[in-house]
Amino acid sequence: MIDTGDRLRIYPFALGSELEDAAKGQGYRIPMGQAAGWLFFTSSSAPGEIAVAATARGMEGPFFLSVAHPGAARELSAPAATPCAKGHAAAFAFPTRDALFAAVSAVYRLSISLPTLPFEEFLRETAHLGDTEADRVQKVRVGQDRFRSAVLNYWNSACPLTGITVPELLRASHIIPWSRCENDQERLNVHNGLLLSSLWDAAFDAGLITFDDNGVAVGSPRLTRAEILALNLDNAAPLTLTDDHRNRLVWHREVVWCAD
Template sequence: MIESPQSFVIRQECDKVAFQNGFRRPHEELNGWRHYTSTTAQGSLWLAREHTGGWIVAIDHPGIVSEIGLEPVDGGGPGLARYRFADLAMLYAAMPRVYELAVSLPDAPLQEFLYQTKGLPKATEAERLVVQRVGQNIFRERLMAYWQGRCPLTGIADKGLLRASHIKPWKDCDSDAERLDVHNGLLLSAMWDAAFDSGLVSFDDIGRPLFSPALSLEGRALLRWETPLPLSDKHREKLSWHRAAFSYIAE
Protein backbone atom coordinates (compact mmCIF):
# COMPACT_ATOMS: atom_id res chain seq x y z
CA MET A 1 0.00 0.00 0.00
CA ILE A 2 1.17 3.52 -0.87
CA GLU A 3 1.44 6.12 1.87
CA SER A 4 -1.20 8.69 0.97
CA PRO A 5 -1.03 11.56 1.46
CA GLN A 6 2.73 11.73 1.75
CA SER A 7 4.10 13.02 5.01
CA PHE A 8 6.33 16.09 5.03
CA VAL A 9 9.43 13.90 5.51
CA ILE A 10 8.54 11.55 2.66
CA ARG A 11 7.74 14.46 0.36
CA GLN A 12 11.13 16.00 1.13
CA GLU A 13 12.90 12.70 0.40
CA CYS A 14 11.06 12.39 -2.92
CA ASP A 15 12.03 15.94 -3.84
CA LYS A 16 15.69 15.26 -3.08
CA VAL A 17 15.74 12.09 -5.18
CA ALA A 18 14.10 13.81 -8.13
CA PHE A 19 15.97 17.13 -7.92
CA GLN A 20 19.40 15.46 -7.64
CA ASN A 21 18.70 13.41 -10.76
CA GLY A 22 17.53 16.04 -13.22
CA PHE A 23 13.77 16.08 -12.54
CA ARG A 24 13.47 19.47 -10.87
CA ARG A 25 9.90 20.44 -11.76
CA PRO A 26 7.51 19.16 -9.07
CA HIS A 27 3.80 18.86 -9.75
CA GLU A 28 0.88 18.00 -7.54
CA GLU A 29 0.73 14.79 -5.58
CA LEU A 30 -2.09 12.39 -6.41
CA ASN A 31 -2.99 9.38 -4.27
CA GLY A 32 0.47 9.31 -2.73
CA TRP A 33 2.37 9.70 -6.01
CA ARG A 34 4.58 12.79 -6.24
CA HIS A 35 4.89 13.87 -9.90
CA TYR A 36 8.03 15.34 -11.53
CA THR A 37 9.18 16.49 -14.95
CA SER A 38 12.42 17.97 -16.27
CA THR A 39 13.48 20.92 -18.41
CA THR A 40 16.26 18.87 -20.01
CA ALA A 41 14.79 15.35 -20.22
CA GLN A 42 11.65 13.94 -21.74
CA GLY A 43 8.86 12.16 -19.89
CA SER A 44 7.49 12.19 -16.36
CA LEU A 45 8.21 10.20 -13.25
CA TRP A 46 6.35 9.68 -10.00
CA LEU A 47 7.74 8.70 -6.61
CA ALA A 48 5.89 7.01 -3.79
CA ARG A 49 6.61 5.38 -0.44
CA GLU A 50 5.09 2.09 0.67
CA HIS A 51 3.86 1.55 4.23
CA THR A 52 6.24 -1.42 4.41
CA GLY A 53 9.22 0.90 3.82
CA GLY A 54 9.91 0.35 0.12
CA TRP A 55 10.04 3.03 -2.55
CA ILE A 56 8.44 2.98 -5.99
CA VAL A 57 9.25 5.01 -9.09
CA ALA A 58 6.73 5.12 -11.94
CA ILE A 59 7.85 6.05 -15.47
CA ASP A 60 5.88 7.02 -18.56
CA HIS A 61 8.83 7.23 -20.99
CA PRO A 62 8.73 4.18 -23.31
CA GLY A 63 12.43 4.45 -24.12
CA ILE A 64 13.39 4.23 -20.45
CA VAL A 65 10.99 1.35 -19.85
CA SER A 66 12.44 -0.63 -22.77
CA GLU A 67 16.11 -0.09 -21.85
CA ILE A 68 16.33 0.43 -18.08
CA GLY A 69 16.93 -3.29 -17.50
CA LEU A 70 14.79 -3.53 -14.37
CA GLU A 71 11.85 -5.82 -13.66
CA PRO A 72 8.60 -3.86 -13.26
CA VAL A 73 6.21 -4.68 -10.45
CA ASP A 74 2.53 -5.46 -10.66
CA GLY A 75 -0.09 -3.14 -9.26
CA GLY A 76 -1.81 0.06 -10.17
CA GLY A 77 -0.33 3.51 -10.45
CA PRO A 78 0.70 6.15 -12.96
CA GLY A 79 3.04 5.75 -15.90
CA LEU A 80 3.78 2.82 -18.20
CA ALA A 81 5.76 0.82 -15.62
CA ARG A 82 6.59 0.90 -11.93
CA TYR A 83 9.75 -0.28 -10.16
CA ARG A 84 10.16 -1.10 -6.47
CA PHE A 85 13.30 -0.50 -4.40
CA ALA A 86 13.82 -1.86 -0.91
CA ASP A 87 15.46 1.30 0.40
CA LEU A 88 16.55 4.80 -0.57
CA ALA A 89 20.10 3.72 -1.38
CA MET A 90 18.86 1.35 -4.08
CA LEU A 91 16.55 4.03 -5.48
CA TYR A 92 19.40 6.56 -5.63
CA ALA A 93 21.60 3.99 -7.38
CA ALA A 94 19.01 3.49 -10.15
CA MET A 95 18.00 7.10 -10.76
CA PRO A 96 21.06 8.33 -12.72
CA ARG A 97 20.33 5.77 -15.44
CA VAL A 98 16.72 6.94 -15.60
CA TYR A 99 17.92 10.46 -16.35
CA GLU A 100 20.62 9.33 -18.81
CA LEU A 101 18.01 7.50 -20.87
CA ALA A 102 15.51 10.36 -20.56
CA VAL A 103 17.94 12.87 -22.10
CA SER A 104 18.85 10.45 -24.88
CA LEU A 105 15.58 8.81 -25.97
CA PRO A 106 13.66 8.83 -28.18
CA ASP A 107 14.37 12.19 -29.85
CA ALA A 108 15.67 14.45 -27.07
CA PRO A 109 18.91 15.21 -29.01
CA LEU A 110 16.89 16.23 -32.06
CA GLN A 111 14.68 18.56 -30.04
CA GLU A 112 17.74 20.20 -28.47
CA PHE A 113 19.31 20.59 -31.93
CA LEU A 114 16.17 22.22 -33.33
CA TYR A 115 16.08 24.60 -30.37
CA GLN A 116 19.76 25.58 -30.64
CA THR A 117 19.73 26.04 -34.42
CA LYS A 118 16.41 27.82 -34.72
CA GLY A 119 17.03 30.94 -36.76
CA LEU A 120 20.61 30.09 -37.67
CA PRO A 121 21.36 30.81 -41.35
CA LYS A 122 22.03 27.80 -43.58
CA ALA A 123 22.49 29.44 -46.99
CA THR A 124 26.24 28.98 -47.38
CA GLU A 125 28.51 26.00 -46.88
CA ALA A 126 30.21 27.73 -43.94
CA GLU A 127 26.84 28.36 -42.28
CA ARG A 128 25.77 24.76 -42.79
CA LEU A 129 29.02 23.58 -41.21
CA VAL A 130 28.26 25.67 -38.12
CA VAL A 131 24.85 24.00 -37.84
CA GLN A 132 26.44 20.59 -38.35
CA ARG A 133 28.93 21.21 -35.55
CA VAL A 134 26.09 22.11 -33.20
CA GLY A 135 24.42 18.81 -34.03
CA GLN A 136 27.59 16.80 -33.64
CA ASN A 137 28.29 18.37 -30.24
CA ILE A 138 24.78 17.53 -29.05
CA PHE A 139 25.12 14.01 -30.43
CA ARG A 140 28.38 13.46 -28.53
CA GLU A 141 26.92 14.86 -25.31
CA ARG A 142 23.88 12.58 -25.46
CA LEU A 143 25.96 9.54 -26.46
CA MET A 144 28.11 10.21 -23.40
CA ALA A 145 24.95 10.05 -21.31
CA TYR A 146 23.51 6.99 -23.02
CA TRP A 147 26.74 4.97 -22.78
CA GLN A 148 27.46 6.33 -19.28
CA GLY A 149 30.70 8.02 -20.31
CA ARG A 150 32.50 4.77 -21.07
CA CYS A 151 33.48 2.79 -24.15
CA PRO A 152 31.38 -0.37 -23.74
CA LEU A 153 33.97 -2.50 -25.51
CA THR A 154 37.08 -1.52 -23.59
CA GLY A 155 35.83 0.21 -20.45
CA ILE A 156 37.88 3.33 -21.25
CA ALA A 157 36.30 6.36 -19.56
CA ASP A 158 38.81 9.13 -20.36
CA LYS A 159 36.80 11.73 -22.27
CA GLY A 160 39.76 12.70 -24.41
CA LEU A 161 40.03 9.12 -25.67
CA LEU A 162 36.35 8.68 -26.50
CA ARG A 163 34.69 9.38 -29.85
CA ALA A 164 31.04 9.71 -30.81
CA SER A 165 30.89 7.21 -33.67
CA HIS A 166 28.01 7.42 -36.11
CA ILE A 167 26.99 3.99 -37.35
CA LYS A 168 25.41 5.46 -40.45
CA PRO A 169 27.51 8.55 -41.23
CA TRP A 170 26.09 12.06 -40.95
CA LYS A 171 26.29 12.61 -44.72
CA ASP A 172 24.40 9.39 -45.50
CA CYS A 173 21.51 9.96 -43.09
CA ASP A 174 18.13 10.81 -44.56
CA SER A 175 17.15 13.35 -41.89
CA ASP A 176 18.34 15.22 -38.81
CA ALA A 177 16.26 12.80 -36.74
CA GLU A 178 18.39 9.91 -38.02
CA ARG A 179 21.64 11.88 -37.58
CA LEU A 180 20.85 12.65 -33.93
CA ASP A 181 19.36 9.29 -32.96
CA VAL A 182 21.54 7.82 -30.20
CA HIS A 183 20.77 4.37 -31.60
CA ASN A 184 22.74 5.49 -34.65
CA GLY A 185 25.81 5.97 -32.50
CA LEU A 186 28.43 4.15 -30.46
CA LEU A 187 30.77 5.66 -27.88
CA LEU A 188 34.12 4.12 -28.78
CA SER A 189 37.72 4.64 -27.79
CA ALA A 190 39.72 6.53 -30.43
CA MET A 191 41.38 3.46 -31.99
CA TRP A 192 38.11 1.52 -32.22
CA ASP A 193 36.39 4.59 -33.68
CA ALA A 194 39.04 4.91 -36.41
CA ALA A 195 38.68 1.24 -37.31
CA PHE A 196 34.87 1.36 -37.26
CA ASP A 197 34.61 4.59 -39.24
CA SER A 198 36.87 3.23 -41.98
CA GLY A 199 35.06 -0.11 -42.12
CA LEU A 200 38.01 -2.15 -40.83
CA VAL A 201 35.71 -3.30 -38.02
CA SER A 202 31.98 -3.84 -37.72
CA PHE A 203 29.81 -5.71 -35.22
CA ASP A 204 27.42 -8.62 -35.37
CA ASP A 205 23.97 -8.67 -33.80
CA ILE A 206 25.38 -9.95 -30.51
CA GLY A 207 27.79 -7.02 -30.35
CA ARG A 208 30.94 -8.98 -31.14
CA PRO A 209 33.57 -7.39 -33.41
CA LEU A 210 33.85 -8.43 -37.04
CA PHE A 211 37.26 -7.76 -38.57
CA SER A 212 37.83 -6.89 -42.21
CA PRO A 213 40.37 -8.93 -44.19
CA ALA A 214 42.00 -5.58 -44.94
CA LEU A 215 42.96 -5.22 -41.26
CA SER A 216 46.42 -6.57 -40.51
CA LEU A 217 46.99 -9.20 -37.84
CA GLU A 218 49.00 -6.63 -35.91
CA GLY A 219 46.14 -4.14 -36.07
CA ARG A 220 43.63 -6.77 -35.02
CA ALA A 221 45.81 -7.72 -32.04
CA LEU A 222 45.93 -4.09 -30.91
CA LEU A 223 42.13 -3.78 -30.91
CA ARG A 224 41.61 -5.37 -27.52
CA TRP A 225 38.12 -5.62 -26.07
CA GLU A 226 36.54 -6.95 -22.90
CA THR A 227 32.83 -7.50 -23.54
CA PRO A 228 30.47 -7.38 -26.54
CA LEU A 229 28.46 -4.24 -27.18
CA PRO A 230 25.09 -4.21 -25.39
CA LEU A 231 22.75 -3.58 -28.30
CA SER A 232 19.10 -2.72 -28.73
CA ASP A 233 17.11 -3.80 -31.77
CA LYS A 234 17.49 -0.27 -33.15
CA HIS A 235 21.29 -0.54 -32.88
CA ARG A 236 21.14 -3.86 -34.73
CA GLU A 237 19.14 -2.26 -37.53
CA LYS A 238 21.77 0.44 -38.01
CA LEU A 239 24.64 -2.03 -37.75
CA SER A 240 23.13 -4.13 -40.53
CA TRP A 241 23.45 -1.01 -42.70
CA HIS A 242 27.10 -0.63 -41.66
CA ARG A 243 27.92 -4.27 -42.45
CA ALA A 244 26.25 -3.99 -45.86
CA ALA A 245 28.02 -0.70 -46.63
CA PHE A 246 31.42 -2.33 -46.00
CA SER A 247 30.56 -5.70 -47.58
CA TYR A 248 30.69 -7.83 -44.45
CA ILE A 249 29.42 -11.38 -44.67
CA ALA A 250 27.62 -12.61 -41.54
CA GLU A 251 29.65 -15.11 -39.56
Protein backbone atom coordinates in the same frame (compact mmCIF):
# COMPACT_ATOMS: atom_id res chain seq x y z
CA MET B 1 5.78 -9.04 -11.78
CA ILE B 2 6.26 -7.06 -8.57
CA ASP B 3 3.16 -5.38 -7.14
CA THR B 4 3.38 -1.68 -6.24
CA GLY B 5 0.04 -1.80 -4.44
CA ASP B 6 1.53 -1.84 -0.93
CA ARG B 7 3.20 1.55 -1.32
CA LEU B 8 2.59 4.00 1.51
CA ARG B 9 -0.02 6.73 1.19
CA ILE B 10 1.51 8.99 3.83
CA TYR B 11 5.29 9.17 4.19
CA PRO B 12 7.31 9.82 7.35
CA PHE B 13 9.51 12.88 6.95
CA ALA B 14 12.80 10.97 6.66
CA LEU B 15 11.52 8.50 4.07
CA GLY B 16 9.78 11.22 2.09
CA SER B 17 13.02 13.20 2.07
CA GLU B 18 14.93 10.21 0.69
CA LEU B 19 12.41 9.81 -2.12
CA GLU B 20 12.59 13.51 -2.85
CA ASP B 21 16.39 13.32 -2.98
CA ALA B 22 16.16 10.42 -5.43
CA ALA B 23 14.30 12.66 -7.85
CA LYS B 24 15.83 16.07 -7.24
CA GLY B 25 19.40 14.80 -7.10
CA GLN B 26 19.09 13.24 -10.54
CA GLY B 27 17.57 16.14 -12.49
CA TYR B 28 13.89 15.99 -11.55
CA ARG B 29 13.85 19.05 -9.33
CA ILE B 30 10.25 20.21 -9.76
CA PRO B 31 7.79 18.57 -7.34
CA MET B 32 4.34 17.97 -8.80
CA GLY B 33 2.52 16.74 -5.72
CA GLN B 34 1.44 13.38 -4.37
CA ALA B 35 -1.35 11.01 -5.37
CA ALA B 36 -2.14 7.40 -4.46
CA GLY B 37 1.20 6.98 -2.73
CA TRP B 38 3.28 8.29 -5.64
CA LEU B 39 5.45 11.40 -5.29
CA PHE B 40 5.57 13.12 -8.68
CA PHE B 41 8.44 15.15 -10.13
CA THR B 42 9.31 16.72 -13.44
CA SER B 43 12.35 18.41 -14.95
CA SER B 44 12.99 21.67 -16.75
CA SER B 45 15.46 19.94 -19.08
CA ALA B 46 14.08 16.43 -19.63
CA PRO B 47 10.69 15.54 -21.10
CA GLY B 48 8.34 13.33 -19.14
CA GLU B 49 7.40 12.93 -15.52
CA ILE B 50 8.54 10.42 -12.91
CA ALA B 51 7.00 9.24 -9.66
CA VAL B 52 8.69 7.49 -6.73
CA ALA B 53 7.26 5.46 -3.87
CA ALA B 54 8.16 3.15 -1.00
CA THR B 55 6.47 0.71 1.36
CA ALA B 56 6.01 0.50 5.12
CA ARG B 57 9.38 -1.26 5.29
CA GLY B 58 10.95 2.12 4.65
CA MET B 59 14.67 2.10 3.94
CA GLU B 60 14.69 -1.70 3.85
CA GLY B 61 13.00 -1.49 0.46
CA PRO B 62 11.58 -2.12 -1.98
CA PHE B 63 11.39 1.23 -3.75
CA PHE B 64 9.26 1.96 -6.80
CA LEU B 65 9.77 4.19 -9.82
CA SER B 66 7.06 5.08 -12.33
CA VAL B 67 8.11 6.57 -15.68
CA ALA B 68 6.00 8.59 -18.10
CA HIS B 69 8.53 8.77 -20.97
CA PRO B 70 7.72 5.70 -23.13
CA GLY B 71 11.19 5.48 -24.68
CA ALA B 72 12.98 5.70 -21.34
CA ALA B 73 10.58 3.16 -19.84
CA ARG B 74 11.22 0.79 -22.74
CA GLU B 75 15.01 0.97 -22.44
CA LEU B 76 15.41 1.02 -18.66
CA SER B 77 16.90 -2.27 -17.56
CA ALA B 78 15.15 -3.01 -14.26
CA PRO B 79 12.59 -5.40 -12.75
CA ALA B 80 9.11 -4.44 -13.91
CA ALA B 81 6.37 -3.62 -11.41
CA THR B 82 2.66 -2.90 -11.66
CA PRO B 83 0.57 -0.84 -11.54
CA CYS B 84 2.38 2.32 -12.60
CA ALA B 85 1.19 5.83 -11.82
CA LYS B 86 -1.81 7.02 -13.80
CA GLY B 87 -0.85 8.09 -17.31
CA HIS B 88 2.67 6.64 -17.08
CA ALA B 89 4.26 4.10 -19.39
CA ALA B 90 5.70 1.63 -16.85
CA ALA B 91 6.83 1.08 -13.27
CA PHE B 92 9.88 -0.62 -11.80
CA ALA B 93 10.99 -1.98 -8.42
CA PHE B 94 14.36 -1.72 -6.69
CA PRO B 95 15.67 -3.43 -3.57
CA THR B 96 17.77 -0.53 -2.29
CA ARG B 97 17.89 3.24 -2.16
CA ASP B 98 21.08 3.28 -4.24
CA ALA B 99 19.45 1.20 -6.97
CA LEU B 100 16.53 3.64 -7.09
CA PHE B 101 18.89 6.62 -7.34
CA ALA B 102 20.80 4.94 -10.19
CA ALA B 103 17.57 4.17 -12.03
CA VAL B 104 16.27 7.74 -11.79
CA SER B 105 19.62 8.94 -13.15
CA ALA B 106 19.34 6.47 -16.03
CA VAL B 107 15.80 7.63 -16.84
CA TYR B 108 16.99 11.24 -16.92
CA ARG B 109 19.89 10.40 -19.25
CA LEU B 110 17.63 8.42 -21.55
CA SER B 111 14.98 11.13 -21.60
CA ILE B 112 17.41 13.82 -22.73
CA SER B 113 19.15 11.65 -25.32
CA LEU B 114 16.42 9.62 -26.99
CA PRO B 115 14.66 10.83 -30.14
CA THR B 116 13.43 13.35 -30.79
CA LEU B 117 14.75 15.80 -28.17
CA PRO B 118 18.29 16.25 -29.62
CA PHE B 119 16.79 16.94 -33.05
CA GLU B 120 14.31 19.44 -31.60
CA GLU B 121 17.16 21.22 -29.80
CA PHE B 122 19.12 21.30 -33.06
CA LEU B 123 16.17 22.91 -34.86
CA ARG B 124 15.84 25.57 -32.16
CA GLU B 125 19.56 26.35 -32.18
CA THR B 126 19.76 26.64 -35.97
CA ALA B 127 16.42 28.34 -36.69
CA HIS B 128 18.16 31.68 -37.27
CA LEU B 129 20.63 30.28 -39.82
CA GLY B 130 20.17 30.56 -43.56
CA ASP B 131 21.59 28.56 -46.44
CA THR B 132 24.95 30.19 -47.05
CA GLU B 133 28.09 28.07 -46.93
CA ALA B 134 28.96 29.52 -43.53
CA ASP B 135 25.47 28.76 -42.25
CA ARG B 136 25.66 25.17 -43.47
CA VAL B 137 29.01 24.70 -41.74
CA GLN B 138 27.54 26.11 -38.53
CA LYS B 139 24.55 23.76 -38.77
CA VAL B 140 26.89 20.79 -39.07
CA ARG B 141 28.83 21.92 -36.00
CA VAL B 142 25.66 22.36 -33.96
CA GLY B 143 24.32 19.01 -35.12
CA GLN B 144 27.53 17.18 -34.29
CA ASP B 145 27.62 18.79 -30.84
CA ARG B 146 23.99 17.79 -30.19
CA PHE B 147 24.71 14.25 -31.36
CA ARG B 148 27.82 13.90 -29.20
CA SER B 149 25.96 15.19 -26.15
CA ALA B 150 23.12 12.73 -26.73
CA VAL B 151 25.47 9.77 -27.21
CA LEU B 152 27.47 10.68 -24.09
CA ASN B 153 24.28 10.80 -22.04
CA TYR B 154 22.89 7.60 -23.51
CA TRP B 155 26.03 5.58 -22.76
CA ASN B 156 26.62 7.25 -19.38
CA SER B 157 29.81 8.95 -20.58
CA ALA B 158 31.81 5.72 -20.71
CA CYS B 159 32.98 3.50 -23.54
CA PRO B 160 31.11 0.24 -22.86
CA LEU B 161 33.99 -1.80 -24.28
CA THR B 162 36.94 -0.29 -22.44
CA GLY B 163 35.42 1.60 -19.53
CA ILE B 164 37.26 4.76 -20.59
CA THR B 165 35.55 7.91 -19.29
CA VAL B 166 38.03 10.62 -20.30
CA PRO B 167 35.98 12.83 -22.68
CA GLU B 168 38.99 13.60 -24.87
CA LEU B 169 39.41 9.87 -25.55
CA LEU B 170 35.77 9.21 -26.39
CA ARG B 171 34.14 9.46 -29.80
CA ALA B 172 30.44 9.61 -30.66
CA SER B 173 30.62 7.14 -33.53
CA HIS B 174 27.93 7.13 -36.18
CA ILE B 175 26.86 3.65 -37.26
CA ILE B 176 25.60 5.04 -40.56
CA PRO B 177 28.01 7.92 -41.27
CA TRP B 178 26.84 11.52 -41.18
CA SER B 179 27.31 11.92 -44.94
CA ARG B 180 25.27 8.78 -45.69
CA CYS B 181 22.26 9.67 -43.52
CA GLU B 182 19.11 10.61 -45.38
CA ASN B 183 18.24 13.60 -43.17
CA ASP B 184 19.21 15.54 -40.07
CA GLN B 185 16.81 13.59 -37.88
CA GLU B 186 18.70 10.39 -38.68
CA ARG B 187 22.05 12.14 -38.19
CA LEU B 188 21.03 13.16 -34.67
CA ASN B 189 19.34 9.89 -33.72
CA VAL B 190 21.13 8.47 -30.68
CA HIS B 191 20.37 4.93 -31.89
CA ASN B 192 22.62 5.68 -34.85
CA GLY B 193 25.53 6.12 -32.47
CA LEU B 194 27.94 4.25 -30.23
CA LEU B 195 30.25 5.76 -27.63
CA LEU B 196 33.68 4.31 -28.35
CA SER B 197 37.22 5.03 -27.29
CA SER B 198 39.30 6.65 -30.01
CA LEU B 199 41.03 3.38 -31.00
CA TRP B 200 37.78 1.43 -31.24
CA ASP B 201 36.15 4.33 -33.10
CA ALA B 202 38.92 4.32 -35.71
CA ALA B 203 38.61 0.57 -36.17
CA PHE B 204 34.81 0.77 -36.40
CA ASP B 205 34.87 3.59 -38.97
CA ALA B 206 37.44 1.69 -41.04
CA GLY B 207 35.34 -1.47 -41.02
CA LEU B 208 37.96 -3.41 -39.08
CA ILE B 209 35.41 -4.23 -36.39
CA THR B 210 31.65 -4.45 -36.33
CA PHE B 211 29.04 -5.84 -33.93
CA ASP B 212 26.59 -8.69 -34.34
CA ASP B 213 22.95 -8.62 -33.22
CA ASN B 214 23.99 -9.67 -29.72
CA GLY B 215 26.38 -6.73 -29.42
CA VAL B 216 29.45 -8.95 -29.68
CA ALA B 217 32.44 -7.31 -31.36
CA VAL B 218 33.54 -9.04 -34.57
CA GLY B 219 36.99 -8.41 -35.97
CA SER B 220 37.81 -8.24 -39.65
CA PRO B 221 40.07 -10.96 -41.07
CA ARG B 222 42.41 -8.12 -41.98
CA LEU B 223 43.35 -7.64 -38.32
CA THR B 224 46.54 -9.33 -37.22
CA ARG B 225 46.71 -11.21 -33.94
CA ALA B 226 48.78 -8.38 -32.48
CA GLU B 227 46.10 -5.86 -33.45
CA ILE B 228 43.36 -8.05 -31.96
CA LEU B 229 45.34 -8.16 -28.72
CA ALA B 230 45.86 -4.38 -28.79
CA LEU B 231 42.09 -3.90 -29.04
CA ASN B 232 41.53 -6.59 -26.40
CA LEU B 233 38.89 -7.80 -28.82
CA ASP B 234 38.51 -11.27 -27.34
CA ASN B 235 37.61 -9.87 -23.92
CA ALA B 236 35.30 -7.05 -25.00
CA ALA B 237 31.94 -7.16 -23.24
CA PRO B 238 28.88 -7.29 -25.52
CA LEU B 239 27.13 -3.99 -26.14
CA THR B 240 23.59 -3.55 -24.86
CA LEU B 241 21.66 -2.89 -28.06
CA THR B 242 18.12 -2.02 -29.02
CA ASP B 243 16.46 -3.12 -32.24
CA ASP B 244 17.07 0.41 -33.55
CA HIS B 245 20.81 -0.14 -33.09
CA ARG B 246 20.64 -3.61 -34.63
CA ASN B 247 18.87 -2.38 -37.76
CA ARG B 248 21.61 0.15 -38.40
CA LEU B 249 24.39 -2.31 -37.62
CA VAL B 250 23.08 -4.53 -40.41
CA TRP B 251 23.97 -1.66 -42.76
CA HIS B 252 27.41 -1.33 -41.16
CA ARG B 253 28.13 -5.04 -41.59
CA GLU B 254 26.98 -5.00 -45.21
CA VAL B 255 28.55 -1.73 -46.35
CA VAL B 256 31.47 -0.82 -44.07
CA TRP B 257 32.83 -3.97 -42.46
CA CYS B 258 35.81 -5.56 -44.19
CA ALA B 259 34.59 -9.13 -44.31
CA ASP B 260 37.60 -10.43 -46.24
